[in-house]
Amino acid sequence: MYVRNCLPFLWSCLLISLAATASADEAADADVDSGPSKIVLVSSLEGHCQTEGKVTSCRGFEFAGEDEKATFDLPTEVRIAEDGTTYEVGDEEQSRTLIFENCTFTNFPLRLFYTLEVSELDMRSCGIRFIYWENFSIGADKLVILLLSDNHIEVLPTKTFRGAGNLEFLFLNRNKLGKLQAGAFDNLLKLQYLDLTENRLKDLPADVFAGLKSLRHVGLAGNQLTTIESDLFAHNPDLLSVAMQNNRLREVGEYAFRSSGRRHQMQYVDLSNNPELVVLLLNINATNLTVRNCSLDRVNLYGSVTNVDLSDNRVRELYFPASEALEHLVLRNNSLVQLASLSRVPRLRHLDVADNPSLGQLPDGWRTPHLEMLVLRNTGQVELPLEALQGMQNLQKLDISGNNLTEIDPSAFPTLMQLTHFYIHGNNWNCFSLRNIMDVLIRANGIAYTVDNYDPDFPGEYFHGIACMYRLPEKEGVDSSSSSSSEISASVESSPITSSSDTSEVDKLRDELKAVVQHFDSKFDLMFSRLAQLNEQIQAFEVLNKTVWSQVTLSV
Template identity: 30%
Template sequence: MRQTLLLPLLVQLISSVGQLVSATAASGNINGGQLRRIWLQDHCSAGICTDVEIGRNDYVILSHAPIAKQLMLTFLNSSIAKIPHLMFDTFPDLQVLRMENCSLETFEKPQFEGASNLMGLFLGHNRLKDIPKNIFLGADNLATLQLQHNQLKVLHNHSFHALKELKELTLADNQLEQLPLGLFAGLRKLIELSLSGNRLQTLPRGIFDKNLNLTRLNLSRNRFTVFESELLKLQMRLAILDISGNILHELTLNFSKLDLAVAHGCDLRRLTVYGVVNELDLHNNSLTELPHIPQAGNVSGLDLSQNPLGNLQGNPLRRFTALVRLNLSATNTHELPEGLFKKQTQLQILDISSNAIYSLKITLFDNLKSLQYFYFQQNNWNCDFLQLLMSSFVKRRDISFMEDVTAPELVDDYVDGVACWYESDRASKKCDGSSGSSDAAMELSIVRNEIKSFTELIEKKFVKVYRMLDEMKLKL
């Protein structure tokens, strides 16, 4: 009897709950969020989705049924506070997801369930502040993860847990101040890692010990004052290391072999390199002498531009016998000693531009049998020597060069587009190719160079002022 009375009440209760749920869904409120059906078919074409709006509290249903064979999705002109947790149920075959510059703020657990086909995830230029522990569970085959230009401050030992296939990770331009020791421990296949543009001062020893396949590492634009090669003692495949933009007055690199070491803009004053390095980019530092490299015979590319090296006395290039590219631009050079390039028979590219060189001994270039590109513009060339250089070396060997940008009113003449000046004493202007020039001529060349630099600076300021005036006119 009691069961007979309770049955109608139970049916009525279920009916009331159903009506309440329907009303809640109709009004758009579930758990403080909004039940919104977003039909991506209306926003997407050929894998490009535009004008998609998803709020942080929205509960999103993307489609009635799974959409098969969609391998790539790119969101443009969209504001997506979170990745809908049904994304990979709706697109089970998705391999590449690009949500760059979409105002992404957070992840939802479980975020990547069903994402076993995902291979590339691009989330750069968003507002992410944290990578929760174990958030990538389900993305077992992810190979590329880009998180640059977010607001990441903290990472955990298990932030990248489950990414056993990851080969490329970009964390550049965030706000990271320190990293936990086990952060990269599970990334055994990691090849390329970028941590540039953060606030790192040190790295825990052993942080890369499990990343034996690491080939390219970018630590540029951080706050390192000391770099320890010991951090990478197990990385036998490391080929490219970039530590530029840190303040490293003295630096010692000790690797068995590197293809490229980049350390520009570090205020370097002394550099020692052990092991084999093929290319060194050291521009814009404070070097007054060439780096000490016991195995300098392996160096094929050397960029020393924008360092106060001066005139390079004492034949400092004698051990760099394999040089193919050499940049000595803007090194405060007034002359180059005879025999400087005696050993550089393989040199193909030479840049001595933006110095204050007046003339040289033409025999300086006798051994440059392989030279193809020679940049020597923006110097204080004597016109007669420059004509000799062009006719007896540059044009005779069909070597490529660049024309000058010096204003015509600041020079006496041009030789094939390269600015030059005549000596004040016209009777002695004939040039025999010797480097001997009077002290007065040297002083004159220095003054000319200073006037040229000052004039170029004034011109830049005028250009900036005119641009500001144009902008003000447009606003008015």
Template identity: 30%
Template sequence: MWQPQLLLTLVACSVIVCGGSVAPSAGQLRRIWLQDHCNAGICTGVEISRNDYVILSQAPIAKQLMLTFINSSIAKIPHLMFDTFPDLQLLRMENCSLDTFEKPQFEGASNLMSLFLGYNRLKDIPKNIFLGADNLATLHLQNNLLKVLHNLSFHALKELKELSLAGNQLEQLPLGVFSGLRKLVDLNLAGNRLQALPRGIFDKNLNLTRINLAENRFVTFESELLKLQSHLMLLDISGNIMPELTLNFSLLEQAVAHSCDLRRVTVYGIVKDLDVHNNSLLDIPHIPVASNVTSLDISQNPLGNLQGNPFRRFTALMRLNLSSTNTQELAEGLFKKQTQLQMLDISANGIYSLKITMFDSLKALQYFYFQQNNWNCDFLQLLMSSFVKRRDISFMEDITAPELVDDYVDGIACWYESNKPSKKCDGGSTGNSDSALELSIVRNEIKAFTELVEKKFIKVYRMLDEMKLKL
């Protein structure tokens, strides 16, 4: 609880507005009551200029564990913050105007465990700045203006487990920048300008289990960087434009590499969950030890009709996404080995009909998404009655406009044979059914073409950004 004696005394060096009133002229002593802006440890509308000299309460205020400043014009963490609040465990100053640290910034912050400084204007993390914050476990610095880090930027953070540097402007990292973070578990470097990482940069981070490198400028990825991380749970390299990807881990729970324009993916070792949707794959990923894969997302790739039995080694699959893969036919024995499959998505393709016996092995299926295809109405009725409804499987209704279809079966759009009357047209008018089918095919082709163009534009924009940087 905020105590009545708590106040901020500021010597104003410039005219600022605080709490709706105009500050006294330069040189005058100004006092404002902090509790006027705070309630239960949450402070809003607190404005402190970077030139103001801030003095907190002369006596320490005990048992204040959390302090949050939201949308406040604070250019720096107030001096002696942790002398005033010796028990502070969480400090949140996001969407403020922080642009600098002052030494010794964290002296007396031994109880601080979580520090959130995202969405500010910080450009640098000075060496040894965190001295005093010996027990800090969570540090978020995302969406600042950081361009450079030093080997000692995070010195003294021996207990740090979670670090976010996402959404900054980092172009390279020094080899020893994370070497002191022996307990680091979660590292987020997404949304920077990194093109490569020095080998050995993670050699001291043996507890690292989650790393996000998405939306950078990598053209290749080396699994060697994480060779010592034996308990890796998540690797995300999405949004980095690269032609090929080869992963080699003794055990990786989840690998995410969507929107990379990948043409080929090879996975050695064990990966349980692989997400490579929205790429340029013509074949499914090559995974010699595919029997450990439980989830595979290869949607939004131009795979076409899958030949042979490409999933025969994926015997442990529980989730499979084949949506938007330009598929028109599925082989009868395609899912013969997927007895544990719980979710199957074949939506947004050009499938007209299937062998109903191909679903015989899918005993565990609970979710089946097959909307936005070119289904024959007679087959769709059979599929619904003999498989989907009979086993009480969840599905999703279609969004195709009524004027483009012949009929719906339980909310799924379908078309009749061209030599049969359309239920939505007069008995002698069969041309509308053919036109509807053609419109549906064109719709799918336009969608696939649009997705391809979007990928090309992403690549062109990245090239333009690189040219601007060079200029």
């Protein structure tokens, strides 16, 4: 090793020492301002850390006291070049991943990045409560991924991560954050992913995300937010997804998910499980919008939305003034009574309005030529909406289960032959009509269907797995004082009666009993006719037997 001409080197070392001393004095002043603290130096990683490739895993660091501040003061290797005139400080290895497991740092450690060139830091479940801008002031410019999940952080001070200007992924989920200071995310111009889920946030400061120009995903689910202002994401032109489910939202600004400037298209917005959200008025351009299990009564959506899920609400009024982009709409389990606003949605391909028992018939003039799937399960249908179906030339899957349909006119079969799936179980089918539906329409065209759950006490029949009951075409008068045009059930359970005057229970039971007797009479007649045919065959066989034996001669 050559050490000639090393005067520049000595001067440099002196300058570095002075700078380090000044930094230590500033840190000490800050500690004095914030109260007495105990600085504990960590001068070596030996005994705690193991390195495999570019990953260093550390265990067993314990700094649980609030007054304990771990300060990493690792030695820096100085190497003299062979010519003796130059020197090198530190290793030439690339940035590493640093993981702390089974460690406790009540205060985020100081000078952690000063001698360790770290691109990914994992300090999940380390008991961290306090974090300050000093923790990232020196050497954190190489940091790209920071995982601080499952800690006890309550407050993010202003400019906390200012020294980590290259940070792209920040995980602060499952902490105890109750407040974000204004400017907490200053200088994070490259941050793309921010996870703040499952904290205790009740409000968000104005412009708290304004400086995050590269932000693409924000996770705010599982907090206590009540209001989202219209300009919250106005300065995030690259924002793609926002998750805000499981909060206490009562009000969402109309332009909350619109970025100012150029046309902005979100990919995913989730506002589900906010039980106090009653009205939703949004001007939004998004591919997927999910607002499930809230208390929505009225929904107005402006802009361009492709896929919308509003299940499990109380929606009665629904408006899509600009519905040209809508392709997938789910409205299960609401309080809908009409769908007039959806009768002309040119690109709609999937419509699910199941479990809206007061919906009734679809409106006339329905025109959704690209619709491929229509779910009308448990929507109070009493007859097939044939006129609406004629405007659905590409319909492949139709679900009318769980309604009160009794028959389908065979003249409608050509309209339904294009189906690949036809779910008709859970209705009040007349067996005569069901036989035609199954044999002529469904099974003949290879259409998939589902069956009813078998009930041994069901008074009717199961035809190819679908429950049905035989009904008379009209009611036969038993008492001249009562008349009705309704059908009579062939079982003890009768069909709905639409007579203008109420029929007594005795008359109904008498009529139903008569229908049951007639039904079984027809069964017995069929059985007796088959027995008669069998008897004729046996008699013919006996005649043949006598004829043969009369012409046979036995000789011994």
